[in-house]
Amino acid sequence: MSRPSDDIGTRSDTSRAVAFSDAVFAIVITLLVLDLRVPEVPPGHLLSGLLGQWPSYAAYLASYTYVAVVWLNHKGAFNRVKESDRGLHWVNLFVLFTTALLPFPTAVVSHALQEHDQQDQRVAVAFYALIGALLCASWLAFFHYLARRADLLAEEASERHFPAERIRALVGVILYAAAGLIGYLVAPLAGMVIFVVLPVFYALTSAGLHQVPLVHRIAHRPPTSGR
Amino acid sequence: MSRPSDDIGTRSDTSRAVAFSDAVFAIVITLLVLDLRVPEVPPGHLLSGLLGQWPSYAAYLASYTYVAVVWLNHKGAFNRVKESDRGLHWVNLFVLFTTALLPFPTAVVSHALQEHDQQDQRVAVAFYALIGALLCASWLAFFHYLARRADLLAEEASERHFPAERIRALVGVILYAAAGLIGYLVAPLAGMVIFVVLPVFYALTSAGLHQVPLVHRIAHRPPTSGR
Amino acid sequence: MSRPSDDIGTRSDTSRAVAFSDAVFAIVITLLVLDLRVPEVPPGHLLSGLLGQWPSYAAYLASYTYVAVVWLNHKGAFNRVKESDRGLHWVNLFVLFTTALLPFPTAVVSHALQEHDQQDQRVAVAFYALIGALLCASWLAFFHYLARRADLLAEEASERHFPAERIRALVGVILYAAAGLIGYLVAPLAGMVIFVVLPVFYALTSAGLHQVPLVHRIAHRPPTSGR
Amino acid sequence: MSRPSDDIGTRSDTSRAVAFSDAVFAIVITLLVLDLRVPEVPPGHLLSGLLGQWPSYAAYLASYTYVAVVWLNHKGAFNRVKESDRGLHWVNLFVLFTTALLPFPTAVVSHALQEHDQQDQRVAVAFYALIGALLCASWLAFFHYLARRADLLAEEASERHFPAERIRALVGVILYAAAGLIGYLVAPLAGMVIFVVLPVFYALTSAGLHQVPLVHRIAHRPPTSGR
Numbered sequence: 001m002s003r004p005s006d007d008i009g010t011r012s013d014t015s016r017a018v019a020f021s022d023a024v025f026a027i028v029i030t031l032l033v034l035d036l037r038v039p040e041v042p043p044g045h046l047l048s049g050l051l052g053q054w055p056s057y058a059a060y061l062a063s064y065t066y067v068a069v070v071w072l073n074h075k076g077a078f079n080r081v082k083e084s085d086r087g088l089h090w091v092n093l094f095v096l097f098t099t100a101l102l103p104f105p106t107a108v109v110s111h112a113l114q115e116h117d118q119q120d121q122r123v124a125v126a127f128y129a130l131i132g133a134l135l136c137a138s139w140l141a142f143f144h145y146l147a148r149r150a151d152l153l154a155e156e157a158s159e160r161h162f163p164a165e166r167i168r169a170l171v172g173v174i175l176y177a178a179a180g181l182i183g184y185l186v187a188p189l190a191g192m193v194i195f196v197v198l199p200v201f202y203a204l205t206s207a208g209l210h211q212v213p214l215v216h217r218i219a220h221r222p223p224t225s226g227r
Numbered sequence: 228m229s230r231p232s233d234d235i236g237t238r239s240d241t242s243r244a245v246a247f248s249d250a251v252f253a254i255v256i257t258l259l260v261l262d263l264r265v266p267e268v269p270p271g272h273l274l275s276g277l278l279g280q281w282p283s284y285a286a287y288l289a290s291y292t293y294v295a296v297v298w299l300n301h302k303g304a305f306n307r308v309k310e311s312d313r314g315l316h317w318v319n320l321f322v323l324f325t326t327a328l329l330p331f332p333t334a335v336v337s338h339a340l341q342e343h344d345q346q347d348q349r350v351a352v353a354f355y356a357l358i359g360a361l362l363c364a365s366w367l368a369f370f371h372y373l374a375r376r377a378d379l380l381a382e383e384a385s386e387r388h389f390p391a392e393r394i395r396a397l398v399g400v401i402l403y404a405a406a407g408l409i410g411y412l413v414a415p416l417a418g419m420v421i422f423v424v425l426p427v428f429y430a431l432t433s434a435g436l437h438q439v440p441l442v443h444r445i446a447h448r449p450p451t452s453g454r
Numbered sequence: 455m456s457r458p459s460d461d462i463g464t465r466s467d468t469s470r471a472v473a474f475s476d477a478v479f480a481i482v483i484t485l486l487v488l489d490l491r492v493p494e495v496p497p498g499h500l501l502s503g504l505l506g507q508w509p510s511y512a513a514y515l516a517s518y519t520y521v522a523v524v525w526l527n528h529k530g531a532f533n534r535v536k537e538s539d540r541g542l543h544w545v546n547l548f549v550l551f552t553t554a555l556l557p558f559p560t561a562v563v564s565h566a567l568q569e570h571d572q573q574d575q576r577v578a579v580a581f582y583a584l585i586g587a588l589l590c591a592s593w594l595a596f597f598h599y600l601a602r603r604a605d606l607l608a609e610e611a612s613e614r615h616f617p618a619e620r621i622r623a624l625v626g627v628i629l630y631a632a633a634g635l636i637g638y639l640v641a642p643l644a645g646m647v648i649f650v651v652l653p654v655f656y657a658l659t660s661a662g663l664h665q666v667p668l669v670h671r672i673a674h675r676p677p678t679s680g681r
Numbered sequence: 682m683s684r685p686s687d688d689i690g691t692r693s694d695t696s697r698a699v700a701f702s703d704a705v706f707a708i709v710i711t712l713l714v715l716d717l718r719v720p721e722v723p724p725g726h727l728l729s730g731l732l733g734q735w736p737s738y739a740a741y742l743a744s745y746t747y748v749a750v751v752w753l754n755h756k757g758a759f760n761r762v763k764e765s766d767r768g769l770h771w772v773n774l775f776v777l778f779t780t781a782l783l784p785f786p787t788a789v790v791s792h793a794l795q796e797h798d799q800q801d802q803r804v805a806v807a808f809y810a811l812i813g814a815l816l817c818a819s820w821l822a823f824f825h826y827l828a829r830r831a832d833l834l835a836e837e838a839s840e841r842h843f844p845a846e847r848i849r850a851l852v853g854v855i856l857y858a859a860a861g862l863i864g865y866l867v868a869p870l871a872g873m874v875i876f877v878v879l880p881v882f883y884a885l886t887s888a889g890l891h892q893v894p895l896v897h898r899i900a901h902r903p904p905t906s907g908r
Binding site: 252 | 466474477481482485488540543544547550554555561562565569570571573574577578
């Protein structure tokens with residue numbers, strides 16, 4: 001508390017940033033359902049209409065899982081942060097920006113798979129990949145900022161954590177870019193499959209790639225532990 | 228606090244999970260109103276238009292009550308949880324996923340009852356029942372996880388609580404499935420009535436079916452106590 | 455803390471109920487803006503289109519102020535509550551239910567004033583009044599519940615507060631009913647004007663009608679105090 | 682805690698006002714994405730459709746940044762406030778009101794730039810400027826209120842802070858008015874560019890214009906500090 005009074009408002013604990021971020025993630029994850037629409041079919045065709053919307057369901061599942069993983073990542077990162085400053089707020093707002101965009105490419109993909117030709121589907125999958133990669137890039141900026149600001153970290157946090165996390169974010173950028181290329185050049189559906197699978201990769205590694213002694217930790221868990 | 232530092236981010240208190248869940252429930256319960264639309268009728272027919280939308284109101288009421296009960300259940304469950312880990316986050320995210328879906332079958336049912344033939348209404352009611360049962364199934368997974376992880380529970384919590392809660396969730400799966408069958412095979416409206424009534428059953432039992440000495444507790448309440 | 459452990463989950467502090475309610479109020483007050491639409495006019499007529507939507511703006515203002523006052527009321531009430539039980543959760547969920555409905559009659563009124571004949575406008579204003587009165591009725595139930603449960607109140611709270619608040623809620627029911635009658639029988643616009651004015655009455659009295667020594671309190675405030 | 686008991690509910694700590702405001706800001710910043718729509722183009726034209734929507738993206742970016750800066754401002758202001766009273770709640774609700782309006786002019790501008798003639802674009806840009814200036818005016822009221830209520834401030838807060846902040850808010854009113862005039866009289870696109878740039882000005886000065894020894898502070902930061 002020895003900081004000068006003109007620092008009020010620029011450096012502070014992270015509680016409001018966390019609460020604000022939680023609200024944004026909660027809204028994004030819930031807004032996705034607004035793109036699941038009642039199918040506009042003539043009477044008697046509701047069942048086929050609902051079944052025909054499967055691309056919407058797949059896109060919803062991919063984006064829901066993605067946002068869920070982003071939230072878990074965010075929680076894991078801020079557990080290691082003691083204090084936030086202006087710069088951390090802005091990289092955090094960049095992460096929120098790219099996450100809040102996600103419902104848009106989700107709607108574009110599910111729409112294109114239902115009503116457009118294959119050329120449009122390639123475009124839609126590439127567009128989703130672009131925003132997905134941008135989201136990973138915002139995490140890269142976020143981790144890079146914290147990798148250089150040890151003074152903001154909690155005491156228990158390992159200083160090697162955030163430098164290592166950058167690699168995981170970079171891998172994400174590359175994987176989404178690859179999914180976009182495959183979806184655009186090879187087959188849109190192949191891109192879609194990767195979009196559903198990619199968040200699972202992130203979910204499994206969200207404890208941090210650098211935590212090598214995984215076996216050690218698993219051994220310390222009760223045998224019934226689910227992951 | 229004797230946990231190794233690489234556990235930061237995987238095990239933690241439940242405050243963020245609770246705040247995030249509250250936000251999702253609040254958004255879902257409020258988004259339901261977006262399906263109450265201004266009726267598109269020629270001038271002079273607003274009253275009949277509003278009255279003709281009664282299935283929307285019934286569906287809104289059913290889903291609002293359902294989400295309210297889910298929130299109360301969630302509150303009751305997390306009051307008994309001291310700490311969350313990765314697995315608990317994922318079963319919680321599964322509960323949020325099925326709850327966030329609810330506005331979609333709600334819109335399908337209210338739409339079908341207003342503009343489709345009886346065959347579509349059967350489909351719509353069965354679809355609502357499917358998502359309703361899925362929501363109970365996500366609770367089953369949630370309770371099952373906690374039934375096996377006594378190390379995550381608060382000290383005051385009875386170890387018999389979560390194993391017993393699984394039965395209540397299973398009953399919910401069966402009741403929604405039954406409502407779907409009745410709505411599909413017998414009469415869509417009968418299914419609808421069950422959807423409005425079912426959350427009341429959950430509301431009355433949300434203190435936990437295993438709390439046998441109910442009479443005892445009621446006797447300890449002041450006579451003016453409303454439930 | 456001498457309560458038996460099977461009371462976990464039924465009686466608890468009010469923090470989650472307050473956070474959940476805050477989120478619902480925040481969503482309702484923000485969703486209102488979704489009914490402000492880009493006017494669908496031919497090129498060159500945007501200005502007249504925007505001006506022609508004035509009933510939307512009036513309805514938005516009325517409902518925004520109403521929800522703001524509901525939030526202030528809710529804050530004032532829960533400041534006096536120490537603990538919540540099942541019954542309090544349900545009357546609170548009833549208040550949230552009626553508040554969450556508000557965007558619907560708001561949209562009906564603003565739509566009717568722009569595109570329907572006067573008969574429809576009478577219906578729309580009466581409908582808004584109905585939901586407005588229902589909201590006050592939910593407060594009546596809320597205050598009535600707390601008036602009989604002194605064991606839930608904070609120690610500093612006056613026991614006469616909630617019994618007296620019932621009168622204020624009842625006055626609200628009557629005033630919205632009167633506004634509906636005037637709007638239906640006399641002139642829809644007169645009803646609209648009352649809808650904009652009524653929340654101001656509530657705002658001014660939200661400290662509680664029973665606090666007779668108002669002059670005393672004002673005298674204790676610094677002269678610059680705005681209300 | 683020597684306040685009389687009838688002050689419960691009127692004066693209180695700021696936690697609920699902050700949580701409620703955070704939720705509103707989070708919703709507004711996320712609702713903006715709802716105006717990014719799947720382009721309605723014939724099959725095969727998705728790419729050109731997406732590219733043709735660039736005004737939507739520019740408007741989204743301008744409004745997202747604006748709300749982000751409003752949130753940072755709000756955080757900076759409330760860090761200096763110890764206690765809130767009725768008046769502070771109402772000026773805060775005024776800030777939330779103008780912020781919640783922002784998605785509406787955003788939609789008007791992006792719509793006009795895509796589908797209307799230049800006269801409509803002038804109107805749309807002037808309308809955005811009007812709401813932008815109104816938002817700054819609400820901050821002016823907010824800062825003016827706090828400038829006169831030193832009893833509500835935290836002990837560490839400088840008494841000169843809020844009086845000085847009024848100037849920054851007033852500059853905002855003038856700059857948005859100027860952008861509106863330029864957009865209306867000279868060229869709509871010039872106004873648009875100012876809308877994207879203006880929040881950056883606010884972001885850079887959100888620590889407060891009166892904090893003259895900026896150099897001092899920068900000198901105390903580690904060289905890697907990003908802003």
